[in-house]
Amino acid sequence: MNKMYKMIATTSILAMTIIPLTANAQQVPPPTIHNGQGLIQYQAKVVPATMGLITNFVNDKSGKFITVLGRGLAVNDQSEMVLSITKDTKIIDSKGNKVALKTIMDEKRVVKAFYGGNITRSLPAQGTALTLVVQDYTFLGINGVVSEVNEDSIVVNGTDLYSSNEETVILRFANKAQIIDQNGKVIKANKIEPGMSVKAFYGPATTKSIPPQSTSNYILVNTVIEENAIGTDGIITNVTDDRITVIGNPMEKGGTDYVILSVDEKTKIVDEDGKILTKSDLKNDIRVDAYYDGVMTMIYPAQTHADKIVVKAMETNKVEGTIVASSLTSEGQVYIDINTDKSTSNDIILNISDKTKVISMYNNGADLKVGMKITAYHESAMTFSLPGITNAEIVIVNSDFNTENPQ
DSSP states (O other), X not given: OHHHHTTSOHHHHHHHHHSOTTSOTTOOOOOOEEOSSSEEETTEEOOOEEEEEEEEEEEXXXXXXXXXXXXXXXXXXXXXXXXXXXXXXXXXXXXXXXXOHHHHHHTTOOEEEEXXXXXXXXXXXXXXXXXEEEOSOOOEEEEEEEEEEOSSEEEEEEEETTTOOEEEEEEEEEEEEEEEETTSOBOOGGGOOTTOEEEEEEOSOOOSSSSOEEEEEEEEEEOOOOTTOEEEEEEEEEEETTEEEEEEEEBTXXXXXXXXXXXXXTSEEEETTOOBOOGGGOOTTOEEEEEEOSOOOSSSSEEEEEEEEEEOOOOOEEEEEEEEOOTTOOTTEEEEEETTOOOSTTOEEXXXXXXXXXXXXXXXXXXXXXXXXXXXXXXXXXXXXXXXEEEEEEEEEEEOGGGSOOO
């Protein structure tokens, strides 16, 4: 053990003494308090950390960066971080042995990513990695809503944390499962009710049944149930003063696909774990669940007051350009000249399906035609062909076909 400690920077040593390296991935750290000067745990300063999978890697002239998505190791830690990897960053396993970054990503192994206290206020936050402690396993994650509660399990309908696919899974509670509410308090499984939102980590082993079943050791529960809440599950496409524009899909209990919402001190703004955020966290191109009442203006798009906004960690993929004619497209596809620069090296083809939300800035609904200038949000998965082909989620028509001459 002494030999291992000599390999780690002083700040990392402090972190490891507080949070044991061999701790299970889904264990809960000791209670954390705040004294106005920083996080205090057993009267020692805690190094913040995010525990999860590496979902993105960038290595260019600006430096080397990874994105870690999962959960905060302590209550107030970030659930997603973009971290700079420097020459001082230690990448080790629980025994102190060095591990190659490529191995971690190839094997999709869980990491505990400890970082410095100076982080940005962006979403996701950005900082510098001090130490990556690589675990010898991986896991799956889901964000969703509890639809059924049984004695030893819950049924969760939601979105896979890492693939963004819609999922339904039966989660059985492990013998020592840690169940935490939105305030960081440990609760019992019998406190979970249908309608509560959860973030759960499980597996990676699952049954081949429909829906699949697995065992969870760690579940974050928002015990506040949105009663009869209507709203929009979508993307913020514009932020102006105290108003945001959200385009997406109506909630199951009602709502609209295109709405302008006023945001004030009465609007509750939180992340998916229930952590309180501010208006400054509402930015263009982030995914949100926006809740509001049924009283709204009778104009297009509808306008009303936002009661609650849940900011999601899921990334968005955005392109802007002009629809042009192409022999490379077939029925249900449009070819996009990205940035309208007439260069084919960066173009893409969008699959347009019945799930694609097409919104016009000028009227309710629009047929996509050659010459239209559009903004599109699409799925992360894309073919390796040139141009790449991907599925469009939202297409916003910025200029009406009748006002533009096709190039």
